[in-house]
Amino acid sequence: MEHDNTLKSYGGLREFLAALATPHLWALLAWYDIRQRYRRSVLGPFWVTLSTGVMIGTMGLLWSVLFKSDVRAYLPFFAVGNIVWTFYSTQINEACLGFTQFENIIKQIRFPMAVYLLRILMRNLIILAHNCVIIIVVLVWLAPPLTWVAWLALPGLLLGSAAMMGASLIVSVFCTRFRDMPMIVQNLMLVMFYITPIIWRPSALGPQHQWVATYNPFAHLIEIVRAPLIEARFPVESWLWSLATAAILLIFGVMLQGRFKDRIAYWL
Template identity: 35%
Template structure:
């Protein structure tokens, strides 16, 4: 009789390569499942920053309000605009810009700054990005107090048809379209995550990227209609051969991201091409971020 072994070992599940889109998507999904972790860490970041401060995070609001008031009054004189409509324009522009600025500048440093946690905390690397974006969301919520104050003061001017500068476009005024600021900000936050993921991984490998981005972002600020009204470009072109000047704003992607939030909050006409541009950047940006996450996610812990 021939003895044969009939013991069968269960087959092990096939190993998944670390460089796979399945792992990349799993990293993002697991980071969302850890939202209690990054939500708590982001809140602690703010508490730690303003530890032993008398008024705490209200310093964010005071700084924001002072800057918006000073630049709003200055540029209203330089551009000969209406202060009751131009000051809210500058204020909301600054609120949105500070969120974008924080996500980009801190996004380039997000993995470098969390070197200790990355090496000792077994968590998806997207957790650190979510933490940073959530921290910026909390900053923005504090800054919205400035918008509420400005809205209360200048509501009569914003609740009817108005122009920011003489000869500029006529805006319909505040209406139910103000709720469109909510999906606009959601899109802004979703894009902030992929921007931080992409720039964070690249900056971890090439440490020259953060200072380059910091220098370049100052130029982007002055090229974006924040302290100047985009309607000025329409006024100076006059529909003639100088229409190329409008491209100064239209070719700037940051302008479209600012507008999908600012326009509803100020009662401007909702121009749907801004949403189309932002939607396109969302799809393309996340596709790029997933490729970067697929190829280099496992190397971040060695680069930091």
Template identity: 35%
Template sequence: MQQTSTTEPPVRTQPAAVDTDKSRTFRRAFADIGAGLRTRQLWSHLGWQDIRQRYRRSTLGPLWITLSMGITAIGLGLLYSQLFGAPISAYVPYITAGFLTWNFIMSSLKEGSNTFIRNAGLVKHLPSPLTVYALRTTWRLSIIFLHNLVIYVIVIAVFFTSLNEPYKLVDNAKDVHPGLGWYSLLAIPALAIFLINSVWVVLLFGIISTRFRDVPQFIDSISSLLFFMTPIVWSVDTLAAKFGEGADTGPRTLIYQLNPMYHFLQIVRAPLIGGEQSWHHWWIVLSVTVIGWCLTLVVLRNYRARVSYWV
């Protein structure tokens, strides 16, 4: 008699659930930043390629941006110096340095918010850290800034005699600016802080924009408003000349004191033109830098793995 087998089929065990939280660690966020910094040849090459492709077959190349900015800055400097009763020798350098700095700030916001969206193909197919794309954008903007610096050098060379001694930005202002000197070297660490902030701005707004596509349009919409609210074509000295002692108090001071872009602008522009500067600008900028990087690390920790799906 044949005996039937009573052996039961093997029980299939379910695979262990993958712990998706393991990728959400600050260690991996710092590793992304470190790996991006080490791949200098990649992001520097990509940044140069962006400049070359944009101005391919152009005779002047990136100098077209410099020429355009120079014409705008000098033209507005001549115009507003007459409107505000300011000496041309002081106001043209003031607006020129302001335009140079403002262009870098707003370019970091605008192009940073579109960084991962424009590089969607590379983000999906090239296994590289997100920081590479942020450094690529910052490097490209730095190259453009250096090209635009030619206008500043020309303007300073023309008005060097007037800026090399104490001067007033507006004829009726009470503040006397010290003029160019060793103090002007503070522009170097200020520009270094700009680069450090540009990286976190590109990372933070770039990641957020991949999830919420309205962010780039929102930044474009408020850019003009921010321009006129920031002392670029007008100055705090103008308010002091108009309102006297009341210019330092009251709601009108909130227009610029609560505007972080004003403080970033001031730590670079004031040394470049030999202007008077308060140290509270540096404390505010450093505070914004620390807070910005902390927010960026949190966002990078939680959402860096999702960017390739969102784009």
């Protein structure tokens, strides 16, 4: 039995690598999804950017007043954190239906199961790229001039994407098997939004409550993108946390996919 589980884990790794080796497939499908979603729309994905920008501007001004913070310091903090969080949470929530929404394809064509999750990830990265316009506008308008350290936000975002891919591999299996799981995951993500330093700063916590940010993996996954942009700082501790988080999620996710990939079609 242990030998069979080991073989299935290796099978999951081979299938995951096979999915990664076909970017022409999942990237093209992701672009097709974007075009279909915004077909006959004048602004296309920029409608999401526009609505996100209005929300960030409105809520940023409101929260800066409530927290008695300087808007020039608070708005970049909130804008970057909120946009990165939106990418993370949308990826996980959509991964809950990562297999059920492609049920017809899964039952007809044999693709590596990770292809469908990479398709969702690429789709959300495209939307994130549009929303980065907001970050650029806010940083140019309010933040100090960017330095070369700001480029470190890109590998930080890449690491965050890897962590979200690992989380997607995990939740997609559980949510396909147990149909109540998507609602549980959505509610957990809502709770995580409020206990992650997005609308509040970690410095606002007292010494006895610092653990809320210190042991929150999402806080570190956001910080590795936000700190280089608004503080020109490389957050070593957050990078170590994020590397560990991404490694654990990917390893567990690949093993889980390898163990149950042959059952997914029967669960749909």
